[in-house]
Every structure is written in structure tokens, then in C-alpha cells.
Amino acid sequence: MKKLSARRRHPLAAVVVLLLALAATGVLYTALAPAGKAQADDTAQSLAIEEGKKLYAVGCASCHGTGGQGTSDGPSLVGVGAAAVDFQVGTGRMPAATSQGAQIPEKKVVYSQAQIDQLAAYIASLGPGPAIPTEEQYSTEGADSAEGGQLFRTNCAQCHNFTGKGGALTHGKYAPSLEGVSQKHLYEAMLTGPQNMPSFPDTVLTEQNKKDIIAYLEAVNSPDTESPGGLGLGGLGPVSEGLFGWIFGLGGLIAVAVWVAARTAKAKKS
Known part of the structure; x- marks a missing residue:
């Protein structure tokens, strides 16, 4: 008893007990929490990639190649990222x-969101690329629609019209309407640059810039901002504006020319 009591009174006894307690806590934490969670995450990701690979083989490989390397019928998908998918x-x-x-063109969605996530996981495994944005990234909470309008008119209105109604491009191509497009898909389009659209990574348009643009599109396409006078000509794009110019502008010039010719002929007869 005296020996045990002496050991307890040793100056290093408290330090030794504390170190042992910390070591035991670390061992238990490592064994139970992180390893299990990490292993579960890895397993879920592996399963998603495997299922995505099966879906890809059935619906995508004929155009993009068995390994996503691309063919004459479809571009390579290596490095496009999950956001593009x-x-x-x-x-x-x-x-x-x-x-x-x-x-x-945009058409009816074939896959469920779970299947889309699996396809995205498989394509992401082929090479690094933009990830699917989180709700926090594309949410318009705290966004500045006025700043977004300025950014949109500078970078996007040339093709999509200043209210995002879309417009014609060359060789039968077109900029689609952005009305009714979800926040996530608007963000992904800016991030990845689908088809004829240039990409705007965060080094060009920051995450906040993208949120501001989304807020602007939602503001100008809201039912509360519809033209009170009826169908708004300026919201339909360059095709309708050109038609207006041809019908009324050119028609007016022809009418003036006919009137001048008639007046001249009448003056000569007099």
C-alpha cells in the first residue's frame, strides 16, 4: 500500500494518466468514427461509378467511345467534369x-436524378473537371440583381437577348431562352459552356457574379415584371425586331417613294 501510495504521489503520475487517456481516446476515435465513415463514402462512390459505367455503356458509349475518349460522332468526355454531365x-x-x-435542343429528360448522379460520377472518374455545384453556390440569397444585369448585358446579351429570351446565331444555331431554367442548370451552363456557349470559370466570373446573373434573370422573367402593355417586342430577340424593321421601316420607305413618284408625275403633267 505504501508503494502504491508513493507512486500516486509521483510528480509525473498525472501526466502519465492524461497521456494514456488521450491515447485511448485517439485509438477509439480512429477505429470507430473516421475510418468507418471514410470507408462508407468510398464504397458509395465506387458503387455510383460502377452503376454509372453501366448506364454509360448502354446510352453513351456508341457516340463517345467505350472509355469516353470520343469518336467521330461525339467529343471526348475526359475532363468535362460532373457539372457538364x-x-x-x-x-x-x-x-x-x-x-x-x-x-x-433541350428535350424530355430520359434519366432520373439518381441515374444522372451515377453517370456524372463515372465521367468525373475519367479526369478532373468542374463538380456539380451545391445549392449554396447557385442560390440567389444575398445576390445583387442590378450587378447581375450589368454582367449579363456585358457577357451574355449579345446572344441570349438582354432579358434572356434567346436569339438566332449563324448556320442554323441559336442561343436558347433562359426563361424557366433552374438555378443549378444556369450555374452549370456558365461553368461548363455547353455547345456554342463559352465557359465562364470562377477565374472569369466569380461564384458571386454567377449568383448575381441568376438573380437578374429571375427578376426580369418574373410574372411581376411582364410587360403591362401586352407582348413585349424587346423580349423576343433580334428576329422579331428585324421583322418589325422590315415591315414598318422598309414599308414606310416604299410608301414615301411611291408618294414622291406620284407627286412628281402629277407635277410634270401640270
Whole structure:
């Protein structure tokens, strides 16, 4: 008893007990919490990639190649990232129709969101690329729609019209309407640059810039901001504006020319 009591009174006894307690806590934490969670995450990711690979083999490999390397019928998908897959498949543009025109249009979505996530996981495993944005990234909470309007008019209005109604491009291509497009898909389109659109990574348009642009589009396409006078000409794009110019502008010039000719002929007869 005296020996045990002496050991307890040793100056280093408290330090030794504390170190042993910390070591035991570390061992238990490592054994039970992180390892199990990490292993579960890895397993879930592996399963998603495996399922995505099966879906890819059935619906995508015929055009993009068995390993995503691309063919004469479809570009390489190595390095496009999960965000590109989520946008293209989530808007129905992919898988593409057998007969393709100048541009692949939006259509009914073929896959469920779970399947889209699996396809995205597989494509992401082929090479690094933009990840699917989180709700925090594309949410318009705290966004500045006025700043977004300025950014949109500078970078996007040339093709999409200043209210995002879309417009015609060259060789049968077009900039689609942005009305009704989800926040996530708007963000992904800016991030990845689908089809004719240039990409705007965070080094060009920051995450906040993208949120501001999304807020602007939601503001100008809100039912509360519809034209009170009826169908707004300026919201339909350059085609309708050109038609207006041809019908009324050119028609007015022809009418003036006819009137001048008639007046001249009448003056000569007099």
C-alpha cells in the first residue's frame, strides 16, 4: 500500500494518466468514427461509378467511345467534369437524338436524378473537371440583381437577348431562352459552356457574379415584371425586331417613294 501510495504521489503520475487517456481516446476515435465513415463514402462512390459505367455503356458509349475518349460522332468526355454531365443529361440534351441538326435542343429528360448522379460520377472518374455545384453556390440569397444585369448585358446579351429570351446565331444555331431554367442548370451552363456557349470559370466570373446573373434573370422573367402593355417586342430577340424593321421601316420607305413618284408625275403633267 505504501508503494502504491508513493507512486500516486509521483510528480509525473498525472501526466502519465492524461497521456494514456488521450491515447485511448485517439485509438477509439480512429477505429470507430473516421475510418468507418471514410470507408462508407468510398464504397458509395465506387458503387455510383460502377452503376454509372453501366448506364454509360448502354446510352453513351456508341457516340463517345467505350472509355469516353470520343469518336467521330461525339467529343471526348475526359475532363468535362460532373457539372457538364448534370447539365447536358439533366436538361434532356443528352442522349442526343439520332438525327441531329445544327444544335442539340433541350428535350424530355430520359434519366432520373439518381441515374444522372451515377453517370456524372463515372465521367468525373475519367479526369478532373468542374463538380456539380451545391445549392449554396447557385442560390440567389444575398445576390445583387442590378450587378447581375450589368454582367449579363456585358457577357451574355449579345446572344441570349438582354432579358434572356434567346436569339438566332449563324448556320442554323441559336442561343436558347433562359426563361424557366433552374438555378443549378444556369450555374452549370456558365461553368461548363455547353455547345456554342463559352465557359465562364470562377477565374472569369466569380461564384458571386454567377449568383448575381441568376438573380437578374429571375427578376426580369418574373410574372411581376411582364410587360403591362401586352407582348413585349424587346423580349423576343433580334428576329422579331428585324421583322418589325422590315415591315414598318422598309414599308414606310416604299410608301414615301411611291408618294414622291406620284407627286412628281402629277407635277410634270401640270
